[in-house]
Amino acid sequence: MFPARSAAAEGGSGAAGDGANIRASARVAQLYEQAATVTRQYDTGRREAEEQRAIAGRDEELLAREHGLIAALHTDLGRIARVQYGQSGGLPYTAHTLLPDSAQQVIASQTTLARLDLTVGNAVIRSRLAEARLAVERARASARWRTLQKRNGELAAMQRRLQAKLEEARWALQRQADASASARTCRGAVHLDQPRRKTWPSWISPVEAYRLSAGFGSGGDHWAHRHTGQDFAVPIGTPVRAVGSGRVVRVTCGGAFGIEVVIRHSGGYCTQYAHLAAVAVGPGDRVATGQLIAQSGTTGNSTGPHLHFEVRSTPEWGSGVDPVPWLAAHGVHL
Incomplete structure (x- = not known):
């Protein structure tokens, strides 16, 4: 802030009316700095809100991608099962094991299918864990964004109130300055921090x-x-x-x-x-x-x-x- 102090307070001397001039000047200086501070806070909060909104948006895209991956894995598993079933002629597993010429092929096919099933299952588990983590991060980012939006709304309202007070104080200072200029009489210097x-x-x-x-x-x-x-x-x-x-x-x-x-x-x-x-x-x-x-x-x-x-x-x-x-x-x- 830039609070004002009178020349008399620092060992100088002031003319009559200096006190009112000093108060008006100090009022403007203080409100000017307060308004600038709130504006900086509002701008910072707005940028943070935009960043949190972007983070939540990216998490939404990642969640959609994870959902798509899980669906694709299930689709692949079904396709592989159908292929394996078709290659075995549609016979039950027990029937194939009774036929010597196809026993090795059926065992190999069933082993491959089991491995694929395990691989797909593990991938689904990993994808769902990632989905749960992303859901938590998205919720946090969204909550942070809502908090920032609320705070920015409060800062915007405070900014409007300060600007109204500052405008009033500015013209009060100007009226005193006009009186001083009209009388060609300089009031005492207002010392600003x-x-x-x-x-x-x-x-x-x-x-x-x-x-x-x-x-x-x-x-x-x-x-x-x-x-x-x-x-x-x-x-x-x-x-x-x-x-x-x-x-x-x-x-x-x-x-x-x-x-x-x-x-x-x-x-x-x-x-x-x-x-x-x-x-x-x-x-x-x-x-x-x-x-x-x-x-x-x-x-x-x-x-x-x-x-x-x-x-x-x-x-x-x-x-x-x-x-x-x-x-x-x-x-x-x-």
Whole structure:
């Protein structure tokens, strides 16, 4: 989970209203992680259910094969008996033994038939044992599948409830963010517990799951000139990550970009994260690659929930370069 803590709790100071903002941010972060956890559990359970269903299906095929084998063995035994009976002329066994010229042939035929009968009988026994074992395995697989289906149904219901709560919490957070942006007053930073990961690559994408929307240089009615960044369509409250290590040079609230964070990286380039709902850093903070720095939103001149991401040669607007090839050159392929 990513529970939120106030700056004041860590020795900082917060402005009036920070408490409500922190609570809203924490609520979104906690529900976001809970929903993600349930989704992962549901996906895992669904895959397991499919595997158990496949196992039960394979056992059904093997059972059918064993039934066919037993039937074939009985058929073969009957055919062999008829052949042997025909070769003996249809006479009773006792009659054949009284005839010297056929005694050896009858004994040999009856011995062969007895051996075949024993072989077929043993095969039938083995087949029936295999059939019983497969029946037990099929029953277990079917029971496991039913249990998983029931559990997946419960997880799906829990997922729907969490999504409903999360959606409500997201818009509560957004309303507070809009009020902050309208007043051009930044609330205190909400510090988020960081994801547990030992190492990160040097550079990563600003959000983990996304859909690319407006790209660099595209036209539109919501900006005066060409689009200066790359938009990532994500829900309100999505954790936003620093794409690389650096230092926060700006946190502003208000204007076209709404709530935004700008980070300067080694080599002089800066990255901007805009239209946010909450920030988790302040000016001058050092950040590491992958560190959670904000929660996405739709403040400022925004058409809907998304993260506006820019790469600039300076901290100022107007110095942007296309983020997609820039990230690709740093090993991040969107």
